[in-house]
Amino acid sequence: MFLKALEIHGFKSFPDRTKITIERGITAVVGPNGSGKSNISDAIRWVLGETSAKQLRGGGKMENVIFGGTQSRNAMGFASVNLYIDNTDRRIDVDSDEVVIGRKYYRSGDSEYSVNGQNVRLKDIYEMFLDTGLGRDGYSIIGQGRIAVIVGAKSNERREIFEEASGIAKYRYRKNEAERRLASAEDNLVRLRDILGELE
Ligand code: ATP
Numbered sequence: 001m002f003l004k005a006l007e008i009h010g011f012k013s014f015p016d017r018t019k020i021t022i023e024r025g026i027t028a029v030v031g032p033n034g035s036g037k038s039n040i041s042d043a044i045r046w047v048l049g050e051t052s053a054k055q056l057r058g059g060g061k062m063e064n065v066i067f068g069g070t071q072s073r074n075a076m077g078f079a080s081v082n083l084y085i086d087n088t089d090r091r092i093d094v095d096s097d098e099v100v101i102g103r104k105y106y107r108s109g110d111s112e113y114s115v116n117g118q119n120v121r122l123k124d125i126y127e128m129f130l131d132t133g134l135g136r137d138g139y140s141i142i143g144q145g146r147i148a149v150i151v152g153a154k155s156n157e158r159r160e161i162f163e164e165a166s167g168i169a170k171y172r173y174r175k176n177e178a179e180r181r182l183a184s185a186e187d188n189l190v191r192l193r194d195i196l197g198e199l200e
Contacts, residue, residue, distance in 0.1 A: 001091035001132060003044075004098070005084040010076040011046070012039040015067040041141055047081040047103045049113070049125045049136040055143075063107060080104040092128055101125060130170040138164060 002024070009017040013036040020040065029037045042056050046065060050056055058064035069075035083101045085092065092099050094115065102114040113120050115128070129135030139161055150158065163169045 001089060001134070002086040003083065003134075004086050006040065006043060007080075007082040007084070008040075008043050009080045010067045011043050011065055011079040011081055012036065012067065014039065014043075015073060015076055038144065041143060043081045044083060045136065045141055045143075046079075047083045047101055048129060048134065048138075049103075049122050051122070051136075062105065063109075065105065066107060078104055078106045091132055094128070127173070130173055131164060131167045133164060135164075 003022055005019055005021045007017065007019045008014040029040060031037050038057070042050075042065075046056060051062075053060050053062045053064060056062075056065055066079040067076040081103055085099045085101065086097070087094060087099045088097045096116060098116075100114075100116050102112070102117075104112045113122055113125055115124065126135060129138065132138065134140045137160070150161065153161075160169070163172060
């Protein structure tokens with residue numbers, strides 16, 4: 001799995017469609033303060049399903065990820081990010097050599113996620129990246145202040161990071177999902193017994 005390119009359009013300080021290709025090896029992004037370097041990593045986390053506007057330094061409102069305009073340029077109505085991933089090793093459970101993850105968000109609040117052009121749910125993206133290290137809660141993106149958060153985290157919170165790294169997170173997630181379904185099936189059974197009791 002290898003991050004090949006990132007296409008940003010209308011996201012934060014990127015009003016024009018901008019494609020950033022990433023070569024193998026080390027890539028460094030350099031630029032003056034406030035030029036938009038961190039907005040690039042925000043875009044990656046956002047397309048992978050970050051739902052907290054606070055984590056995206058957006059002042060608590062998701063709308064703030066949309067280009068807000070400058071003195072010479074109007075604000076935009078949507079933000080869109082596409083992430084191109086080399087999947088020749090099939091680390092992601094999609095049968096194609098390239099996986100394109102897309103997210104689009106409109107000022108109206110409507111949101112779209114896609115995988116290779118097909119609309120999907122946020123849940124699908126979350127599940128797809130579990131245990132790859134790259135997902136929304138993965139450890140591949142260490143933002144400013146994240147080290148301090150990890151060091152200061154409670155042991156159970158820190159455990160989640162190790163679980164993701166060791167490939168256990170997927171099973172914990174599935175176990176929680178199964179327990180949730182079991183609880184709802186039990187609720188249904190109780191209701192069914194009540195109805196049967198009334199009929200008898
Ligand atoms: P530093 O080196 O200081 O950390 P940086 O290069 O990482 O800076 P960013 O924090 O990525 O910079 O970008 C900040 C810039 O992005 C600011 O100029 C801010 O005005 C701009 N910006 C953020 N959100 C939006 C938005 N919604 N619309 C337009 N511009 C935005």
